Amino acid sequence: MLMRNSSIALLGILAWVANAGAADISQPQLTFGGFGSFGVSHSTMSSGDYVADGSIPRGPGLSDFLSTANDSRIAAHMSAQMSQKVSVVIQIDSEYHTGNSYAPEVEFVNVKYALAPDTSVRAGRIALPTFLESENRDIGYTYAWIHPPVEVYRQEPASHSDGFALDYTLHDGSGVHSLKAMIGRASIETSDAATGDSMTSKNLRGIFDTSEYGPAVFHAGYLQRDTNSGDFLNGQTGAWVKDRDLSFGVQYDPGDWFAKSEWIQRKSTYKTSAMYVSAGYRVKKFTPYLTYAQNSQGSIISDYPAPSAEAARLANRAQRTTSIGMRWDFMKDTDLKFQLDQVKLSDTSNGFLANVPANVTLYGSKFYVISAVIDFIF
Numbered sequence: 001m002l003m004r005n006s007s008i009a010l011l012g013i014l015a016w017v018a019n020a021g022a023a024d025i026s027q028p029q030l031t032f033g034g035f036g037s038f039g040v041s042h043s044t045m046s047s048g049d050y051v052a053d054g055s056i057p058r059g060p061g062l063s064d065f066l067s068t069a070n071d072s073r074i075a076a077h078m079s080a081q082m083s084q085k086v087s088v089v090i091q092i093d094s095e096y097h098t099g100n101s102y103a104p105e106v107e108f109v110n111v112k113y114a115l116a117p118d119t120s121v122r123a124g125r126i127a128l129p130t131f132l133e134s135e136n137r138d139i140g141y142t143y144a145w146i147h148p149p150v151e152v153y154r155q156e157p158a159s160h161s162d163g164f165a166l167d168y169t170l171h172d173g174s175g176v177h178s179l180k181a182m183i184g185r186a187s188i189e190t191s192d193a194a195t196g197d198s199m200t201s202k203n204l205r206g207i208f209d210t211s212e213y214g215p216a217v218f219h220a221g222y223l224q225r226d227t228n229s230g231d232f233l234n235g236q237t238g239a240w241v242k243d244r245d246l247s248f249g250v251q252y253d254p255g256d257w258f259a260k261s262e263w264i265q266r267k268s269t270y271k272t273s274a275m276y277v278s279a280g281y282r283v284k285k286f287t288p289y290l291t292y293a294q295n296s297q298g299s300i301i302s303d304y305p306a307p308s309a310e311a312a313r314l315a316n317r318a319q320r321t322t323s324i325g326m327r328w329d330f331m332k333d334t335d336l337k338f339q340l341d342q343v344k345l346s347d348t349s350n351g352f353l354a355n356v357p358a359n360v361t362l363y364g365s366k367f368y369v370i371s372a373v374i375d376f377i378f
Helices: 005-021 309-315
Strands: 029-043 074-083 088-096 105-116 117-126 160-171 178-190 200-214 216-226 239-250 257-265 268-279 288-295 319-331 333-344 365-378
Touching: 105 160, 160 200
Parallel strands: none
Antiparallel strands: 029 074, 029 365, 074 088, 088 105, 105 117, 117 160, 160 178, 178 200, 200 216, 216 239, 239 257, 257 268, 268 288, 288 319, 319 333, 333 365
16 A cells, blocks of 8 residues: 555544544544664675565665665654554654655554453454564664575565454463454565566464564464455466465573574465574674575465466475674664675575566576665664
């Protein structure tokens, strides 16, 4: 949804919320903030572009020697406490996306109503909590990497759902459980040759749980929807297909060091999986880290008609990446990061490279990506 349409919807939401909260407080309690990243990267692959997201039309490699496309953005958010039970949140992001534009877009806008101290319902555009870092995916300051591992996080291109969510928090004495149930739909534009111009999901339903026990965090999610996604990881064009995602994540962060891992299985007409493991050690203001990520070649599910050879080729994105990086928190609310990725394509795949010329196969190729970024919050 473009920012113009979302803004119209927001006005209606705010008007309803203002009426709902007028009896409790004389005026809304507003909180403003924001975040940003300014990054640059270079890829040694000259026959395709390394892009961290399918909505990015070009990047380092074939199109640009140096590119700011993958890791540069600026965003602002506002929260408004309209009454003791009603609140509103909106976040607007500006980053490089389809159409070679940095035009601002509404990433999230929703109304929250507290049914009880531990239970609430939200309506509007809501973050899809598929992964550990889904809800702060764009906020580079909140994690050690340049960006979340491509092999895993590109499995779920939709970052939000337009619909409803029920949130419940349970304290069991030893930990905290945050449960979310969601229904809605999602639509995104993409520049990816394998996805077409857009991806739309309807009848979206998901349930997610995040459990915290001291420094340990466990995350699980299940998402099901009907997707009209062109050739996107399923090898079938035009038809609505049932898409099911099952994801798990674990993180342990006692302060001086961290370790985390996530896994996802996607199943539609095409079944594939991906995972990563990552760890780092904090030495004063410096955090060196290592990451290994991979996604499988996958297979066509026999219940569906066999796709064309070209569709099957595009659906196969198998690759693996080994990364080494360093984060330096050199000033308050600001960090500087450097990262070196070694990307190895499978023997049957062009991986997630974009803009590879027609009939060019880069199977088995190895290349390197060098990136630097400054992240900040305000």
